[in-house]
Every structure is written in C-alpha cells, then in structure tokens.
Amino acid sequence: MPAPSPAPSKAAASSAQKALLKLGLTRDIDLALHLPLRYEDETRITPLRNARDGSVVQIEATVVSSEVQLRPRRQLVVQVEDDTGSCELRFFSFYPSHQKTLAVGARLRIRGEIKGGFWGRQMMHPAFRTAGGELPAALTPVYPTVAGLPQPYLRRAIASALQRADLSDTLPPNAAPPVHQTFGAGGLQPLYSLQQALRFLHNPTPDVALATLEDHTHPAWQRLKAEELLAQQLSQYQSKRERARLRAPVLTMPAAVPGVLPLDAQFLAQLPFGLTRAQQRVCAEIAADMARPVPMHRLLQGDVGSGKTVVAALSAVTCIAAGWQCALMAPTEILAEQHFGKLVGWLEQILAPLGKKVAWLSGAQKKKQRSEMLALIASGEAALVVGTHAVIQEQVQFHHLALAVIDEQHRFGVAQRLALRQKLAHAGLEPHLLMMSATPIPRTLAMSYYADLDVSTIDELPPGRTPIVTKLIADSRRDEVIERIAAQVAAGRQVYWVCPLIEESEALDLSNATATHVDLSEALPGVMVGLLHSRMPTAEKKAVMELFTAGVMGVLVSTTVIEVGVDVPNASLMVIEHSERFGLSQLHQLRGRVGRGAAASACVLLYAVGDNGKLGETARDRLRAMAETNDGFEIARRDLEIRGPGEFLGARQSGAAMLRFADLAADIALLEWARECAPQMLDRFPQLAERHVARWLGGKAEYLKA
Template identity: 55%
Template sequence: MPASAPVSVRDLPDVGEALAKKLEKLHLHTVWDAALHLPLRYEDETRITAIADAPFNTPCQVQGTVAHCEILFQPRKQLLARIRDASGGEINLRFLHFYPNLVRQLAAGQTVRAIGEIKHGFFGAEMIHPKIRTDTDAPLAESLTPVYPTVAGLAQPTLRRVIAAARARIDDGEVLPEALLAQLKLPPLRQTLERLHRPAPDTAPHLLTDPAFPPRQRLKFDELLAQQLSMRLARHAREQSRARPLHGNGAFGKPFAAALPFALTPAQQRVCAEIRNDLAQARPMRRLLQGDVGSGKTVVAALAALTALEAGDTVQVAVMAPTEILAEQHYHKFHRWFAPLGINTVLLSGRTRKKAKDAAKAGLADGSIRVAVGTHALFQNDMVFCDLGLAIVDEQHRFGVAQRLSLNDKGDNVHQLMMSATPIPRTLAMSFLADLDVSVIDELPPGRTPVRTKLVNCRRRSEVEGMVLHACQHGRQAYWVCPLIEESEALQLQTATETHARLQAALPALNIALIHGRMKAAEKAAVMAAFAAGKTDVLVATTVIEVGVDVPNAALMVIEHAERMGLSQLHQLRGRVGRGAAHSTCVLLFAEPLGEVAKARLKVIYQHTDGFEIARQDLQIRGPGEFLGARQSGAPMLRFADLDSDLHLLEAARQAACELLARHPEAVAAHLARWLGSREAYLQT
C-alpha cells in the first residue's frame, strides 16, 4: 500500500486553533498520533452499582438522590453532599475544590450519577472529587470509558471526541504481511486500537494494562519495527552518500605509537583497525567508540586523528568536548603528543581570549592549524575550516543533535568518531544506535588496580578525613568531590567551598586545593597542573573532574552526597582513581533518609565495577533518555515498548525490518508514515 500524507488533527471537525495547540502539547499532530494516544486507565460507566453493594477502593458508578448538601468551612472550605438509593445505602460526596454550579447540581432532591473510588471517611463511606453526571436518563455506556493523558485546559470529553474522530479518519488497511502477524501471534491493527480505546464491558481492567495483552504486544512490535526501519534507512542513506577517503600511511601514527610509554592493548589495536578501515572508505564514517572508564579511548582517538592527518597536507581534525575542563585536558594531551610531530593544535572554548580566538580562527581558515580542540565554540557560525576531514565528539550523548550536525556541516560529509565512557547496554545499542557502527574497548590496560568501594554515612565524616590523612602521609593523593559550589537552602548540601575550608582546618598538614566550574580557565588549568605534578595532596572539586582527568598517584576518591548523583556519574568519578599501581578506594558519603531510587543506585555501584553491568542496571532504574542525550528529546521515541522486557519483540522487529525492506518497500513507507510522521527525519540524526 503506498504511503499517503497523514491527515492533520486540524482537519478534524471542531478542532480550532486553540484546541490544535493543546493537542500539539501532547505531540498529537496527525490522526495517527491521536489514534496511538492510549488511555492511562478506564472507568466503568456501563453499569450502575447499588450503593449498598459498592466495593471500597475500586472505581465504580453509583446513582442516587441527594439527601443533604452543605458547604463546610472547618477544617477547610469544602462541599459535602450525601446521596442514597433504593438499596438503602448512603454515601458522601466530598469536594475540596468546586464552583457554584456544582452546588446547584447537588441540591437536595436531585438525582445524580457519581463515578469514583469509595474510601472510608470520617463520616462514613465517601467519594472524594467523583465525576458527576446529572443526565441520569441517558443510556449507559456500551464500552469502558477511557481516561487519557492530557494537559491543562484539555478536558477528557473533548480529548475523547477528538480521538474518536481521528480513529474514524485513519485508513483501515493492514500494511504488515499477514504471515508475519500470524507468526508472531499479533492481532490486526484496527482490532488492536478498537480493543484499547473501546474495550468491551466484560474486559478485566488489569488485562487492559498488562504488557502481555496481545493488543499491547502489537503496538510494541509496530513501534520497534518503525524504529528499526528508520534506523536502517538512515544507515543505507549514509552508506550511499560520498565522502573523501582518508588513507593513512603511518607517517605520524608509527612514531607516535613508538613514543608511548605503554603498548596498546589488543582491544585498542582492534578498534584502531576498524577506524582506519572506515576512514579509508568513500562513505562517511559514523562510528561510536565506547569503553569503560580508563580503557584508553583518548589514545585511540589520537591515532584516528593522525590517520586522517596523514591522508593529506591540508586535512584537519576537530575534537569536541562537552565541558571546558575536559576540552583543556584533551588539548594538553594532544598538544603534548602532536607537537613533536610538527602538528599545530589549538584550543577553542568560551573562555578563549579574543586575540587568541581570532588567531586560531585564521589558522583554521587558512589550513596552518591542523587540529582544533574545543567545546561548542567549534561549531559557531563564524568558525571556518579549510579542509575538515574528521570530527571527534567526546561524551557524545551530552551534545544536542543540532550541535553535532552543525560540526558536520563545517566540511563535506565529514567522517565522525563519537566516544562515550558510558557503556551502552546491548538492547539500547540494538534499538537507538542501529544506524551507527559501534566499536568497544572491552579490556583495561595492564597495571590498572581494582577500586574498592565503601558506603559511609555522612555522620562518620571525621573517619573519612582520617582516611585522607593516612593516604596522603603514605605518598598518595585524594579527590573530595561535592555536588554544589555555593550554599543552597533548598538542598542543604555540603558545598565545595565549605568542604575546602573544613578540610584545611581539620588537616592543616596537607596542601588542599579547590577547583570548580566557575573558575577562570587559567585558574583551573593551574590547579589541575599542580595536582597532576604532586604539589597538591587533596583536590576538592565539583563534578568538573568527572571525565578526562588522569592522575595515577591519586588513590582515594571521596564523593559527597553520593545519593544525589546518577550511576553513570558515580562510575565516572570512581574511575578517576585506580590508575596507578597502588590500591585505590572510593568512599561514597551519603545522608539519610534515602529514597528507593537512591538506595538502588548505591547498591549497584557498591556491588559492581563493570561499566556495562552498571549501565544495564542504570537503564532499568532511569530509562534510556539520559544515555542518548538529545536523540531522546522532544516526542518520546518509545512510548509502548520496554527495552528490558521486550527484547524478544526487538529481535523480531530487527528480522522483520530486513524482510520488509527487501520485499515490501510499500509496506515500509506506509508503516513509517503512520508511526513516525514528522519525527522520522529527527530519528535519523
């Protein structure tokens, strides 16, 4: 079936500009968007339950005559009405917020229907803020009444009317092959939507929200299939586009590798070979390099840059980092490594002085500068590269899609190497990153020592200070990380400035420095250089040291208010120690009471050191959004499927996508038009 343009919700009856804007807040732009907007729950208005038989704590509909109604003012203003029916039962209806019209509707002698849950109240059985209907002669509903997610100002009756009108306008054709649906035991789409929007009265409420309910399985599969199809089409389009091959000759890479004080691990060598092969192709590389903390991604990135630079005298490389301190760390490493090879490297960030920035921009424009390291400053409109061949993006999930694309626009189909120290769980990579090639550094360099993790209540802070003193007296250094810079009355967290002052008072024999994101670039660089050189015993820091900092002599990491941080951040911070031969320890200071999520995070980080296992459990705790950065912003890309519990459907969708692209291109177009609409182009980024 050929794909037709989706019908806009604005074309539905009685949908004016004001209503259309409210629908757009729910990401409902087309009739298919509306048809796929599923209920949160259901109300049973198909029957009236006698008040005497009405169950507690279960939604039901009762009908009775108002025996008494009054406005009370103690302990607060509220409306209280009592109704009774022929069964002899009575129930109170309590409203804490009401309009005068409701008082008139509940006048004594009126007959009303009330829908809600009955609770035990001070004056007996009551419904709090039930839905009231006064048209008691109206016929009962023929199906369960859906209750949809909505926004302020968009009432349920209006939303139900719009969704019903949308379902009437969608095309009835089943675009997926019958054999595929039969193999997976999935119902037709039209039947699926009908059963979820207008369930029969005898349908058990728990069944409708059960993830294993066949109609929900059908929607999950369709959603995953749309995602897989879009990703594969994006990959195909990239593979069909042209880019300049970058053939390295080893002129830079061989002397660089020979000068390293260590040998590359087999995993690093394998990944380097994959990158070299990609760069030599006439299509743009889009490779994600992932590896655990300390696995040696920066060296691999440097070798990739050198391969690109070997391909021509004018080829340039851009290295982009999300924070200034990480960009500075990368710059110092690349400058130290590349200067002996005669390669000019420049740093560009928001704090770069105008004179230096103008000189750097001129050098990049005329090609005299080959490597630019920086933050978002690299993709400003006035930044011009003479011949950008490779863009390396570190911590890629922390950049927006538009930012990454704007860097790509600085050249002609620039090769891209994206790096992440947050290991991506397999299901996430299969799902959201199917358009990328993925390389994994799955082993740590020799000499890295396991880091012991300790959970310590903040009431025992003095003991931790003793651990810091002991470590420093034995020639080691320590980090003490705090989540805030200044006092916050709302959170009342220990701040970096307070901690710095307290540690100086408690440990006067030690040289203790402070670093945070609001310091000037030169100040931060000086503090880090002193710590790296061993002139500072303890570095009190905010999370600016989360990534990129490499001081082998640092053997103790103390993380203040660890319960406030995410698993990825905790794992990154812990990875700043254990980089030398000495045994290292990470102390997680926490404050009680702990919420359930905080307990779960601390348990995971205490029990596991493997980044992939931590990432897998983190995915279960917080979902995929933060792993993917701006890929996941805007309309949610997975509304129905759950990557952890629906792996079988994801596998089936991957296989089906291959089959449909090969044999049923018309079904592919129709399916994507239904499921993605305007989001398809966004997904392909």
C-alpha cells in the same frame, strides 16, 4: 464525570487546539496513538449496600440534603440515598453550578472511592452528573493531558480522529510479529490488526483483565509495540543506507618512503606504552572504515580508563597523513584541555616537520588568541583542532575537514553533531564521524537506538590499572573518612572530594562544595585543599587543576566538573558526598578518576538517609551496584534496568522519546523480530516501509540520522 458540558466556546476551543499542539497531536494518527493512562469503569451501577470500603464504584442515588458548611472549613456537604443505603459527598472546592446540579431531589450518577467512617459512608470530591441514558458499553479512557485540554474534549477529538485516520495495515505479507494470542469463547483469538488494537485500547470492554492493559501485556498492546519497534528499525536502516550513498574522503597512510617511518609508526614509537590487543583491534576497524569512500559512522565505546583517547589520536594521525584536517570536540573545557595537552604531547614532534600544528578553541579564549587559531584552521596549518562547542561556531572555517571525533557523544545534541558534519562543505563530501563514550551501550540499546551505528568496543584495560575498592559509608561517619584522607595525604597520595551542588539550595538539604572546602581546610591543617566548580573563571580553574596535577595540592573539592577526562595517577581516594543523589553511570565515571596509578585505590560513597531513616529503593539499587562491580558494561546494564533508556541516549533524539510504548527489557522478542523484518521490508516492500515510518515517526525520523 461531571454533568456534560455545553459545546466549548471559541476561546475554549482555541485554547484546546493550542494544548493539542503542545502535546504534539497535530495529525489524526497522532491522536489515534495517544493512548489512555488508565480507565474508569462506568459500565455498571453498584448498589450502596454492595460497595466495599476503599473501592471505586459508580452509584445512582437521589440527593436528600445539600448545604454549605463553614466549619471547620468551607465545604459543600451532600447526602444521597439509593434503595439500599445512604452516602455523604463532601466537596472542598465547588462552584454555584455544582450546587445547582446537586440540589435536593436531583437523581445523580456518582463515581468515586467509598470510605466508611464514624458518621457513615463518604465520598470525597466524587465525579457526578445527572442520571439517565444508557450505561457505556466500554471502559472510559483517561488520557495524558495538559492545562486547557479537558478529558471530554480530548475524548471527542480522539474518537473523531479514529474515524478519519488511515489505519490500514502496513506490515508486509506473512510478517506477523510474535504477539501472544488469547483464548476466547471460540478458541484461539486471531491476531489484532493495528485498527482493531487501537479501537480496543481506546474503548476496552469491561470483561478485560485490567492488569494486562496496565502492564502492556495485552495482545492489543503487543501489536502496537511491535509496530513501533519496526518503525524505529526501518528508520535506522534507512539512515544507514542513505549514508552509504554519500561520499567521504578516502583516508589512508601514504605509500612508505625508504628510510622514513610512516607517520603512524612514528606516533606509536614515541608513546611511553604499547597498545592493548583491544586497542589494536578497534584501530584496525576504524582504519578500514576511513579507507572507504563512504562516511564512517562509528561509536567507540570502552570503560573508564580503557584508552579511547590514544585510539582517537591514531585515527587523527591517519587523517593528517592523508593531507586532511581532524577536529576533536569535548563537552567540557576541562576535558577538552586534557585532550589538548595529551595530543600536543603525543603529536607535536611528528607534526612539526610537516609544518602542521594542533589548534585550541574554547568559548573563554581571548579575542587575539582566538583570531590566531581561526586563521590557522582556515589555512589548513592546524591539522588537528581540539575544543568545546566553540569548534562548531559559524566563524570556524576549516580548510578541509575529513574526520570529526566527538567525545562523550551523549552530552551533545543532534543539532551540534550535525553542525560539525556540515563543516566539510567541500566537493560534496561528508566527514567521517567517530563518537566516543565511556558509558558502554547495553545490547538492547545497541540493537535499537544505535542500530544505524557500527560499534567498536575496547573490552580490556591497559596493564597497571589497579582495582578500585568501593565502600558505602553513612554520612554520620564523615569524621572517619576525613581521618582516612589525612592518612592518604601523609603517605604522599592525593584525594578527590565531590559534592553535588555549588551553593546552598533551599530545595535540597545538601552540603555544597564551598562549605565542604572550608570544613576540609580546617580539618586538614598543613594540607593544600583546592576548590573547583563550573562557575569559576577559566584561568582560575586551570590554575587549580595545574596545582593538583603537579601533586602540590593534596585534596581537591569539586563538583561533577571532574566527571570525565581528568587523569592524575597519584590520586588514590575518591569521596563522593550525597552519592544517593547521583546517577549510576555518573558514579562510575567519578570512580574512574582514581585507580590510574600503581597505588591501591578506593572510592567512598557517602550517603544520607531520609527522614524515615532509610535510603530510597532506586538509590539503594544504584549504590549496591557500585559496591558489587567495577565492570562498566555490567554497570550500564543495571543502569538501563533502573532508569530506562532516556539518559543513555542523551540528546540523540533532541528530547523526543522515540519509543513510547515498547520496553527494551521486556520486549526483546519483538525487537529481534523488528530487526529481522526491517531490511527485508525495505528491499521488497519499500512503499509500505515509507508509509509505516511516516505513520509512526513523522518528522522525528530525522533525529536518528545524527
């Protein structure tokens, strides 16, 4: 509340315009939907004698002294009085213009936190301006902003945009959301329209309960959240309907030939295990999708170790048997290599008689090997292509791609998924898309962000998986853990030790993988202790993994590069150092590296407490959840509660948060209303639906289609 500034200069206005663009505020409706973080009450003047210690108040007083003091540090000290008392103002940062406004005799309107002290009442760095003029009738909004965009400029821009923006109703008739109504002087108050809700939230009356604005339970907030959820649902349903109009190759097993086993039967016959009922069910769901001339857009979710890879392999077999190519893309080289090794082992025998091969693509390949692989892919001889991001590079030309499988799909961005889909520029067809995730999607996320996807769930683990015991152990007991490792290795078992950093960091006091490797090598004489991290050369990483997989190496010290895909049944102990620094789903993924064989397995979460001798609340919640359950679906639910939806979605929205106002945990009734309303609105009021999506999402709706 400093003195009103003159009209901004051209340079200041240009800077503010750039700042608006940085915030994504390009349209009038964007400004109208840029809501306050909090409010300041400038609607009343509090006499100094009535101001309670620790409260933020606005006073009107006269300057009786003003001087710059140099000790203990340079500061401007101003004494002010009203008819009921006095107060001292202190400024450690000030300009000549401030001194001019705060001159002796000036009558000021001052707002700040008042504190009592030995020398009397004080305000530190209060807002101030020359007194005069009527008091505001509404609370003063304080908006989220960036450098170069002062509050007064932003307030003027938003007030102007509210006058210009089209805020007419886009909800269909008789489709009022389940918004809580309030009782006022005249009884039950009517539901807010969008226009009423926005005008109120930008300029709320001083009698409103501030708590209802801060926790977004006020009916005006409820109206905005309902409209936002409806826009998201409309966008998802539109995306699903648009995809239903596209064409895709029909992938079915060819008619049986007498005396010859179909390719899928050959594949299943040479597996050393049978499929679980859950695997059989999801295989049938995927096969039914691929048999239709419409692109499949399916998410295959299942807990760590539930057998998603074999389901993907059977889907690839169906694609290959129908005469087409399949691509499988994984986020890391270790995971992609793991898939490649498994798939070659499973498919080589049945592909060889057909003259087909499995190709491998990675960024670290030698030029000659890469050229050979590109030729196999372009000719169609490579029926299955496995790799990292290298699969979607421009020089990779498929002969006829029909199925794209993306593992750990949340680790890929929108542009990367779209690039894989665009590899089938053949006869106007789209490839079928199967996305896999070992992080189960909680119900509310499936209903909202993934509403355009069909979801298949593997909800049982293969037989033989042993339960993993999870122990929380303070870092001070590290020596006991090393003794446990020695016992495991002596019994013929193998151990992972995961560290969060590769090198020393001045910002984080964490042990690094290199130092831990040295420490464990000294503490475990006679045991081969390996080191694995993402900055090692590919050949070196491969050699380390081969030694560990073969059982020659007893202990593997690693960063989170082993989070997904690594499968060593003889490994029975996982130690995660500084576990309080990891996310919940990441801890669950790491834990899933053990318990893959018949031996009893354990996961030790080593944690370090802060300077106060305690764990932070969020870290404590995460570690408690890990100790209490092995169920990935329960872990995912708790993770959503702790972190919110952002990290579940990965780069699905390319960094753009598609829900700014609604809270999936708190607003389930509004979400269910939006899910019910959206398809009816698209059928009966398509123009309203189009306007509604354009208003709320603008160009961001495109991100939901990947």
